[in-house]
Amino acid sequence: MGEPQRESGVVRVVVVTRHSPRLPVGLLQFVSHAHYRTDHCGGVDVRTAAAVGGSYTGVFPSGLLTTLAPAPHQFPFLRLYRRDPHLPWKVSVLLRRGHHALATQSRALAEVELERHLMARGVRRVAVREGRVRGALYLPAGDGPFPGVIDLFGSVGGLMEFRSAMMASRGIASLALAYFAYDDLPKTTDVLELDYFEEAVEALLGRPEVVPDRCGVVAASKAVDVACCMATWLPKVKAVVLYRRLPIAIDSVITHCGRTLVEGFKLNLSIMTADKKRMYVSPAEVPNAGRPCGSPKVYPHREG
Known part of the structure; x- marks a missing residue:
């Protein structure tokens, strides 16, 4: 038997971008590729x-879906997400x-178009507007x-729901929670109230479809500050998953019951520079770039 024929698979995902002053409104491509050797058949x-x-x-x-990244001709630091999780x-x-x-x-030997849905059949979306709380609850199919x-989510602000839809599709009741730049919530994250x-x-936990005595938190980017405080000071938060951020407070004061818990440090952005791709140069390449002005302060929380 001769040398196995070699083939290469390439996946492209095309989504509609949100409006941005840096980007034209239109189609964005996210791509990945993998090299395989075919079997004897x-x-x-x-x-x-x-x-x-x-x-x-x-x-x-x-792997082809997990490693998707902006296509070579696109702005290299885009994020792949859906504002409306009902759209595949x-x-x-x-x-x-x-x-x-x-x-x-090069010419494709074969091509097929698929749809990847973010919500499984039977998943329910419930708008949440209870007291000050604003968000959307995604419930799996069934009674629970x-x-x-x-x-x-982080500094993108507003209400991001697609991850909650995906978790509900896998049996988890997930509350996509807005906490700034949405509806009547604060416009900035200068002060975050743990209350x-x-x-x-x-x-x-008050929903009949949810296990009533404990919950977890999934947080990205700026929200990691809050998630760490939730895990520390809220007894019913039993587990957290954090990514794309160091677990330290930056540019925010976090309070609880009128007391200051954490004073985040301020980044000295004025001495940071940007390259032609509009990304900040690594602090290691520019002396003192991004060095915090002062250190974060954490205060013990006492009852009474």
Whole structure:
């Protein structure tokens, strides 16, 4: 038997961008690619076959979707997300002969378009407006009770729901919680009241579909500040998942019951520079760039 024929799979996801002063309104492409060697029948089963190059290597069944990144011609620091989780993503899968770089244009041997849905059938969305709490609760199909999670995003502000829809599709009751720049909530994160997030925990656990005595928090970016405080000072928060941020407070004062818990430090952005791609240069490359002005302060929280 001769050398196995080599093929390369490429996935492209096309979504509609939100308006941005840096970007035109239109279609954005997120892409990934992987290099595989076909088996003796000329096929590739990504559940068992190991990628030998591309966006990832090794056995990674969901690798083509997990490693999606902005296409080479796009602004390189875009995020892939949906404002409306009811809308599926269009996924184009292309098969090409040979192992090529991502930007290489060559004829596709085969191509198919798929839809990737963020919400499973039976998932319910419930608008939440209880007291000061603003958000959207996503409940799995069935009666429950289900484990509950508070879902927080960062400095993008507003209400982001797609992650909650995905968690509810996997059996978790998830409250997508807005905490600034939405409806009648504060416009900035200068002062964050932990009382608000405590109200959100009680609103979530008060639902008959949710396990009533404990919940978790999933937080990204700026919301990591808040999630750490929730895990520290709110007894019903039993677990947190944090990503894309150091667990320290920046540019915010966090309070609870009128007391200051944390005073975040201020970044000295005035001495930071940007490269041609509009990203801040690493502090290691510019002396003192991004060095905090002072240190964060954490105050003990005492009852009475």
